[in-house]
Amino acid sequence: MRRYGGPFLLLLIGVAVLRVTLFGDLYLRYVQAGLRPYLIASGAALILLALTTAALRPAHTHSHGGSRLAWLLTLPALALLLFPPPALGSYSADREAARRAAQGVGTFPALPAGDPVTLTVAEYGSRAVYDSGRSLKGRTVRLTGFVTRDDDGTWYVTRLVVSCCAADATTAKAEIRGTPAPPTDTWVTITGTWHPKGTLGSPTAWPPVLNAKTVTRVPEPTNPYEKP
Incomplete structure (x- = not known):
């Protein structure tokens, strides 16, 4: 043999x-x-x-x-x-260095009418950190991702962004305020409103913050990754 x-x-x-x-x-x-x-x-x-x-x-x-x-x-x-x-989860997200594509501050396209508006976590982060038009102001958004946490109890809705394969994954996340954290790696859909933070386009604006209105546990999606 x-x-x-x-x-x-x-x-x-x-x-x-x-x-x-x-x-x-x-x-x-x-x-x-x-x-x-x-x-x-x-x-x-x-x-x-x-x-x-x-x-x-x-x-x-x-x-x-x-x-x-x-x-x-x-x-x-x-x-x-x-x-x-399994798909990459909080372990990978926690070890993601602060690698984010360099983006200039500018005006983003208008969001679709109607609330809540569904965004990817990466889209929410881009608008919260770089949009000089403040398109998130006064809007209710819906984000879906898995739960990650810091040692101090701060928690985030997180997605891994994949261009080609899992090896090139980067992290998109939003800090969630106003509601207790579900268990780490739980998949959730969150509706809430943008909480302005820091100086636009600077590291002080990252990670973006969402004031949660509702948090609902959901199954892990078939494709757990977002596209850039």
Whole structure:
């Protein structure tokens, strides 16, 4: 069986990739939806390569080091197949350095009519910190995200913003005031009003603040990440 270590590993990874892309939405924990066709093609290519390699491999070989390594690498592949990791959560958000795209202060487009207006957490943060037109003033907004907390009890509604895949995730969050914090990592939908803070466009305006009116627990969405 040693001579099949490499092909078996390729087969296992290919099956794992197809499992998370073809049979549900697990792949959305790792990449944006638009990359699904490429994942499917990659998984199929790995399976084909595994079968071809196994069929062409000679029956006898005297080099077993590569095979031993291949068998060791089956453990993380099996873990991906059997126990897919959860979406990134508060652990990742808490360790996000203050990486935010440089934005100049300016006027943002008008918000849609009607309250509450649904915004992503990133959109709310951009308007709260950089909008010289103060488009959030007097409006009720609705945000959905998961709960993160500071050691002093301050809590936030948080989302991870993903451009391509989970490896490039950055954090968007809004401090919530006026209501007790649900447990960390709980998904919630919050309605509330903007609470001005700090100097527009400066670090003192970050993170933005929302005075909560309602906090409702909700299931984790199929795609837990926001787009930039």
